[in-house]
Amino acid sequence: MATGNVxxxxxxxxxxxxxxxxxxxxxIFLDESITNRKGYHPATVKDMDQCIGCANCARxxxxxxxxxxxx
Amino acid sequence: xxxxxxxxxGLTDVETHYCPGCTxxxxxxxxxxxxxxxxxxxxxxxxxxxxxxxxxxDYFNCDMQEAAHGRAPAVATGIKRVLPDxxxxxxxxxxxxxxxxxxxxxxxxMRGENITTIFVNNAIYGMTGGQMAPTTLVGQRATTAPLGxxxxxxxxxxxxxxxxxxxxxxxxxxxxxxxxxxxxxxxKRAIKKAFELQLEGRGFTMIEVLSTCPTNWGxxxxxxxxxxNENMIPVFPLGVYKDITKEEx
Amino acid sequence: MAKELWKGNEAIAEAAIRAGCRCYFGYPITxxxxxxxxxxxxxxxxxxxxxxxxxxxxxxxxxxGASGAGARVMTSSSSPGVSLKQEGISYMxxxxxPGVIVNVMRGGPGLGTIQPAxxxxxxxxxxxxxxxxxxxxxxxxxxxxxxxLMQEAFELADQYRMPVMMLLDGMIGQxxxxxxxxxxxxxxxxxxxxxxxxxxxxxxxxxxxxxxxxIDPEACNVHNKRLEEKYRRVIENEQRYETNDTDGAEVxxxxxxxxxxxxxxxxxxLEKEGIKAGVFRPxxxxxxxxxxxxxxxLQDSVKAIVTVEMSTGQMVxxxxxxxxxxxxxxxxxxxxxxxxxxxxxANAALNALGR
Numbered sequence: 001m002a003t004g005n006v007x008x009x010x011x012x013x014x015x016x017x018x019x020x021x022x023x024x025x026x027x028i029f030l031d032e033s034i035t036n037r038k039g040y041h042p043a044t045v046k047d048m049d050q051c052i053g054c055a056n057c058a059r060x061x062x063x064x065x066x067x068x069x070x071x
Numbered sequence: 072x073x074x075x076x077x078x079x080x081g082l083t084d085v086e087t088h089y090c091p092g093c094t095x096x097x098x099x100x101x102x103x104x105x106x107x108x109x110x111x112x113x114x115x116x117x118x119x120x121x122x123x124x125x126x127x128x129d130y131f132n133c134d135m136q137e138a139a140h141g142r143a144p145a146v147a148t149g150i151k152r153v154l155p156d157x158x159x160x161x162x163x164x165x166x167x168x169x170x171x172x173x174x175x176x177x178x179x180x181m182r183g184e185n186i187t188t189i190f191v192n193n194a195i196y197g198m199t200g201g202q203m204a205p206t207t208l209v210g211q212r213a214t215t216a217p218l219g220x221x222x223x224x225x226x227x228x229x230x231x232x233x234x235x236x237x238x239x240x241x242x243x244x245x246x247x248x249x250x251x252x253x254x255x256x257x258x259k260r261a262i263k264k265a266f267e268l269q270l271e272g273r274g275f276t277m278i279e280v281l282s283t284c285p286t287n288w289g290x291x292x293x294x295x296x297x298x299x300n301e302n303m304i305p306v307f308p309l310g311v312y313k314d315i316t317k318e319e320x
Numbered sequence: 321m322a323k324e325l326w327k328g329n330e331a332i333a334e335a336a337i338r339a340g341c342r343c344y345f346g347y348p349i350t351x352x353x354x355x356x357x358x359x360x361x362x363x364x365x366x367x368x369x370x371x372x373x374x375x376x377x378x379x380x381x382x383x384x385g386a387s388g389a390g391a392r393v394m395t396s397s398s399s400p401g402v403s404l405k406q407e408g409i410s411y412m413x414x415x416x417x418p419g420v421i422v423n424v425m426r427g428g429p430g431l432g433t434i435q436p437a438x439x440x441x442x443x444x445x446x447x448x449x450x451x452x453x454x455x456x457x458x459x460x461x462x463x464x465x466x467x468x469l470m471q472e473a474f475e476l477a478d479q480y481r482m483p484v485m486m487l488l489d490g491m492i493g494q495x496x497x498x499x500x501x502x503x504x505x506x507x508x509x510x511x512x513x514x515x516x517x518x519x520x521x522x523x524x525x526x527x528x529x530x531x532x533x534x535i536d537p538e539a540c541n542v543h544n545k546r547l548e549e550k551y552r553r554v555i556e557n558e559q560r561y562e563t564n565d566t567d568g569a570e571v572x573x574x575x576x577x578x579x580x581x582x583x584x585x586x587x588x589x590l591e592k593e594g595i596k597a598g599v600f601r602p603x604x605x606x607x608x609x610x611x612x613x614x615x616x617x618l619q620d621s622v623k624a625i626v627t628v629e630m631s632t633g634q635m636v637x638x639x640x641x642x643x644x645x646x647x648x649x650x651x652x653x654x655x656x657x658x659x660x661x662x663x664x665x666a667n668a669a670l671n672a673l674g675r
Contacts, residue, residue: 016092062096068076113523134518149385178374
């Protein structure tokens with residue numbers, strides 16, 4: 001089972017939710033406890049150890065703010 | 072751990088002005104990645120349209136020219152004819168390409184200009200606030216068709232990929248979409264094929280990308296992807312409409 | 321140097337090639353179709369690019385693209401086709417692109433006629449496109465002058481980074497005259513570099529952008545002020561005009577293009593009738609030689625200023641600005657492709673003198 005790690009550029013995220021929709025492990029969510037400088041709730045991961053590094057999120061991100069690593 | 076996906080060098084380090092969830096961002100990325108992977112960023116000139124992507128010249132990491140509305144294929148022709156060894160692309164929306172620019176795109180394709188056109192079809196005029204486009208669906212509401220597009224008054228949407236595929240000068244025409252990671256990957260392959268054929272000097276290539284406009288459709292970004300799948304694909308079927316390499320095989 | 325007999329339109333095309341232009345886009349329209357025809361054969365022979373575009377709009381946009389990519393490029397058309405180019409011309413001015421645009425004028429408005437006229441003076445000098453821009457507009461009076469001015473047209477276009485228009489009436493495009501090729505041809509290899517052009521970054525420099533969009537109003541204002549400053553330098557340095565027998569004349573004809581030749585003939589008629597008449601001929605109608613005209617008008621001998629045009633009166637506005645009320649200004653003209661006769665013009669002068 002691949003292990004992945006994703007990083008989001010939180011201050012550029014527009015909270016569109018496409019990454020949330022396409023994550024097969026459903027570990028991305030829009031964090032309503034954070035409001036970035038543009039006023040959006042940025043995407044973030046809960047349970048990073050569930051990440052398989054599939055890069056679905058990065059492929060869908062219209063702002064190209066996701067970096068995906070994989071073992 | 073190794074990085075398996077990162078932001079492309081073909082994109083500048085500039086935040087885009089696009090609405091949240093706008094598929095322009097995805098399509099920009101695919102073009103940028105393609106140019107980076109083909110190693111041609113240093114010899115590419117892109118032509119930006121008038122529309123939401125009017126500022127594309129700020130987002131692509133290559134020389135750019137801003138064209139008048141609809142004129143990008145003529146501007147691209149001027150560039151490519153004087154610099155035939157460079158990679159030249161136009162990036163146009165449905166107003167730019169399918170309304171005011173129908174003459175220019177048709178003749179660029181007719182001539183087999185060795186340019187690549189990325190046609191972003193979201194069935195509406197985004198930048199100016201949601202007016203009807205030539206590609207707006209019958210019954211779809213727009214600010215200039217408040218009761219929905221009426222076929223008897225304004226006709227039916229125009230299918231550019233099919234139309235241009237009738238021209239001998241068109242080397243590769245495919246219609247794709249970006250509504251899922253799988254579709255995004257197919258779209259990328261299509262875009263890459265188009266640019267590769269340009270590098271081989273095979274003629275005019277165009278990828279029509281069915282896209283969303285969450286803001287003017289009045290839907291969330293995710294619901295907009297669903298609306299596209301359910302309503303646009305039946306009217307604008309995905310697929311390859313012209314492939315010069317298949318004809319020769 | 322031997323004289324050669326050339327048709328105007330063909331000489332225009334040949335002059336452009338000799339001026340180092342290796343790129344032409346155009347569309348057929350009477351009375352200038354010989355220009356794209358000549359280019360279709362000779363531009364490729366010279367190693368250049370010729371393309372017949374699908375419209376005049378497409379042609380000016382191809383010029384925009386090629387100019388932005390660093391080439392010396394030309395297009396040509398006639399009045400209705402030049403109307404179509406106005407958007408592209410405005411964009412070229414906004415993006416500060418060089419290029420030469422030839423207008424072989426015919427009668428208008430609308431479809432008009434195919435016969436010669438001068439009805440596009442306002443379009444050329446007052447800007448038919450949107451925004452605060454100017455074009456350098458040359459108004460040659462015969463084929464020799466077009467040919468002599470062509471190299472300068474491309475040079476000024478490159479120097480100031482703005483389009484230059486060659487404004488001629490259809491007569492000059494269609495007639496044949498003996499001319500000399502006075503200047504040695506320019507090689508495109510000898511042209512100065514254009515570091516601002518979109519030639520590909522080679523991943524060694526920041527991307528260049530050819531653009532007229534300045535969406536922030538402050539930025540747009542600054543851009544406009546910069547263009548204004550450029551145009552001020554053009555006004556200071558690039559006015560051209562010619563005078564014939566204006567010293568001590570009683571009547572000053574002001575005319576450009578073919579009417580200037582008519583005015584010379586009219587002056588000849590008047591001389592036989594004992595009236596001294598001279599011709600003030602602007603060679604640039606933008607920048608207009610207002611001060612020079614004013615100087616001529618100020619002479620005590622001058623009683624009347626008669627403007628002659630193949631239109632219902634457009635340049636006469638600039639004549640009034642130049643004369644600035646010091647002497648009476650009148651107008652004689654014919655439109656629709658009708659050309660005034662020297663007798664008509666001489667009579668107009670007699671009228672203006674009250675005789």
